[in-house]
Amino acid sequence: YGSTRPERILAEVKSKATRGDARSVVDTIDQYCRHQEWAMNVGDEKGTILDSIVCEVKPRAMLELGTYCGYSAVRIASLLPPNSRLITMEFNPVFAAIARQVIAWAGVEDKVVLIEGPSGDWIPKMKKEFGLTSFDLVFLDHWKDCYLPDTKLMEECGLLRTGSILVADNVICPGAPDYLEYVRGSPRYESKYFRSHLEYTRVEDGIEKSVFLG
Numbered sequence: 455y456g457s458t459r460p461e462r463i464l465a466e467v468k469s470k471a472t473r474g475d476a477r478s479v480v481d482t483i484d485q486y487c488r489h490q491e492w493a494m495n496v497g498d499e500k501g502t503i504l505d506s507i508v509c510e511v512k513p514r515a516m517l518e519l520g521t522y523c524g525y526s527a528v529r530i531a532s533l534l535p536p537n538s539r540l541i542t543m544e545f546n547p548v549f550a551a552i553a554r555q556v557i558a559w560a561g562v563e564d565k566v567v568l569i570e571g572p573s574g575d576w577i578p579k580m581k582k583e584f585g586l587t588s589f590d591l592v593f594l595d596h597w598k599d600c601y602l603p604d605t606k607l608m609e610e611c612g613l614l615r616t617g618s619i620l621v622a623d624n625v626i627c628p629g630a631p632d633y634l635e636y637v638r639g640s641p642r643y644e645s646k647y648f649r650s651h652l653e654y655t656r657v658e659d660g661i662e663k664s665v666f667l668g
């Protein structure tokens with residue numbers, strides 16, 4: 455029986471990355487996905503944009519929608535200030551099982567809470583489950599047709615406060631046109647596009663950063 459792409463990525467991390475070193479896990483995955491087999495990590499180029507926003511915001515409470523193999527969870531967690539938390543949500547159990555191991559190998563498991571299941575089910579439960587008031591920063595990197603409904607759900611559930619920031623991957627490729635139209639057209643958001651490329655390729659893609667104005 456064949457291995458899956460996430461399993462091959464985990465194997466590469468375990469054989470090449472230094473245990474407890476988040477940066478070496480990130481670099482190992484980038485190296486593998488650029489030169490061996492492409493995978494849908496946010497990647498090094500867009501990852502640098504994400505890093506700058508995380509460092510600027512210094513979130514106490516951050517949410518990631520779409521964990522995949524844990525690449526961006528590790529990247530983000532390595533930048534979080536002490537006693538901050540990243541909650542990352544993954545629908546696919548195979549991806550979640552791999553991500554747990556990648557996060558552990560990187561040594562950031564005390565900053566990351568991985569929850570499995572559909573975002574639509576979990577978002578309404580977040581406040582109670584995690585004793586949260588709101589998220590300072592949300593990274594949307596799951597299925598593109600969920601960006602808009604999940605954003606509206608976060609608004610309705612009071613998970614966004616004045617100044618909360620949404621960062622969305624793949625707004626060009628594969629694209630999230632309804633989401634873009636919403637955040638760019640709504641008076642409740644101040645939106646900015648960071649032009650970049652689809653991970654490990656020369657195809658145009660970008661990140662949309664949107665500040666919730668309340």
Ligand SMILES: Oc1cc(-c2ccc(F)cc2)cc2nccnc12
Pocket residue numbers: 494495496520595596597598623624627628652653
């Ligand atoms: O960063 C990404 C890229 C792609 C993707 C797949 C196939 C292509 F041909 C192009 C782009 C899908 C994604 N799904 C969820 C989260 N992130 C994704």
Ligand SMILES: [Mg+2]
Pocket residue numbers: 494495496595623624
């Ligand atoms: Mg993505």
